[in-house]
Amino acid sequence: MSIADNLLKYKSELDSAKVELVAVSKNHPAEAVLTAYNAGQRVFGENLVQEMVEKQAQLPKDIQWHLIGHLQSNKVKYIAPFIQVIESVDSLKLLKEIDKQAAKNNRVIDCLLQVYIADEDTKFGLEYDALIELLRSEEFATCKNVRIVGLMGIATNNASEKQTQTEFQELKVLFEGIKLSFFRKDDYFKELSMGMSADYKLAIAEGSTMVRIGSSIFGKRKISTP
Numbered sequence: 001m002s003i004a005d006n007l008l009k010y011k012s013e014l015d016s017a018k019v020e021l022v023a024v025s026k027n028h029p030a031e032a033v034l035t036a037y038n039a040g041q042r043v044f045g046e047n048l049v050q051e052m053v054e055k056q057a058q059l060p061k062d063i064q065w066h067l068i069g070h071l072q073s074n075k076v077k078y079i080a081p082f083i084q085v086i087e088s089v090d091s092l093k094l095l096k097e098i099d100k101q102a103a104k105n106n107r108v109i110d111c112l113l114q115v116y117i118a119d120e121d122t123k124f125g126l127e128y129d130a131l132i133e134l135l136r137s138e139e140f141a142t143c144k145n146v147r148i149v150g151l152m153g154i155a156t157n158n159a160s161e162k163q164t165q166t167e168f169q170e171l172k173v174l175f176e177g178i179k180l181s182f183f184r185k186d187d188y189f190k191e192l193s194m195g196m197s198a199d200y201k202l203a204i205a206e207g208s209t210m211v212r213i214g215s216s217i218f219g220k221r222k223i224s225t226p
């Protein structure tokens with residue numbers, strides 16, 4: 001099937017579930033993004049800053065870019081002028097830098113806190129204790145140019161269905177707890193980004209509001225990325 005056909009299939013499925021589709025275009029050229037754009041998609045995910053910045057410069061300006069990969073603090077400045085959501089915030093240090101760069105650009109940047117849910121060493125993310133510590137910190141309270149709109153998690157690669165389901169369930173429980181404890185009055189804390197090509201159905205069944213789908217829209221990537 002073509003990129004457009006794949007997209008339309010996902011759109012109808014996800015629209016009826018009221019789940020947002022982040023089309024993950026990493027490792028695919030700007031032309032592939034444009035094809036998806038012309039089929040109606042506006043939200044795209046990239047995991048590398050340089051690749052996102054290059055594509056952003058060439059492509060329509062109403063595209064909403066989500067950064068989904070590990071972000072180094074010294075690169076925040078390159079995306080701060082245009083980024084829609086940084087889904088991969090995994091430290092207070094990074095959050096403070098995003099806050100600083102957002103202020104410089106006179107904007108508030110939406111962020112998801114990435115939580116470590118997988119049973120492997122290769123995934124980034126905050127452990128439970130670090131997440132709570134960040135949210136309780138005075139430094140976080142002074143960050144006025146970032147808005148935490150929810151949580152993100154990546155399940156263990158190639159795990160059993162049961163394990164994947166458990167990881168998503170745990171993230172959902174954590175999400176509800178964090179909402180009650182820290183964002184009770186904040187309507188904007190509502191996104192739970194979980195689910196990729198292989199496991200998005202399980203993720204939606206467990207309460208995902210945002211799925212990040214790459215290969216089953218754009219085809220296999222030439223280079224495998226973390």
Ligand SMILES: *Cc1c(COP(=O)(O)O)cnc(C)c1O
Pocket residue numbers: 024026047068069154195196197198212213214215216225226
């Ligand atoms: C690459 C990537 C995806 C998309 O993965 P697919 O299996 O191609 O759908 C989703 N989330 C993150 C964080 C990624 O790096």
